Amino acid sequence: MNNKMRMYIGPYLNKDGTNREYEFYPEALGKGWEPILSQLYDDLVALGWDRHLYQYKEKFGGLRFYIGHGTTPIFERISCAEELSMRTCMECGKPGKRRGNGWILCLCDEHSNEELGIY
Ligand SMILES: [Zn+2]
Numbered sequence: 670m671n672n673k674m675r676m677y678i679g680p681y682l683n684k685d686g687t688n689r690e691y692e693f694y695p696e697a698l699g700k701g702w703e704p705i706l707s708q709l710y711d712d713l714v715a716l717g718w719d720r721h722l723y724q725y726k727e728k729f730g731g732l733r734f735y736i737g738h739g740t741t742p743i744f745e746r747i748s749c750a751e752e753l754s755m756r757t758c759m760e761c762g763k764p765g766k767r768r769g770n771g772w773i774l775c776l777c778d779e780h781s782n783e784e785l786g787i788y
Contacts, residue, residue: 674710679723680737688721698727699759705732709750716743730767730775731755 674695677688695706706725713736714720723735732754734747758765758777765777776782 674707676720676722679721693722698725698732701757701759701762701765702732702754704762705750705753705757706734709734709746712746713739713743716740716746718743727759727774730769730773 674693675690676693677690681689683689693706693710695710696703698706718736718739721737723737725732725734727733732751734751736743736747739747755767755775756764757775758780759775760780761777763777763779765775765780767773767775768781
């Protein structure tokens, strides 16, 4: 765990008015996306991001990363990570593609799963 990876939960504050802080888990969406999220975090902090994160999740086989305030370079950096995620296997980080019908995940050939209909 990288102790530097701390975030604030969206716009919410503690009762005493301080930011509600929590630890960020870049591996939470899949080991394969961990490097994308770790690098995104570092780059955004370097770009001056205030570390307020509203939500991050996987949707339709791609990363979604929602923040509050940000400059154009910050939002462009997020778009870049989201696009990269749609070409990266969530399981292992190798080149992948979005697969599935209804339930869509981004996986490589090795991790696609015919039984689950994700291939
Ligand atoms: Zn894979």
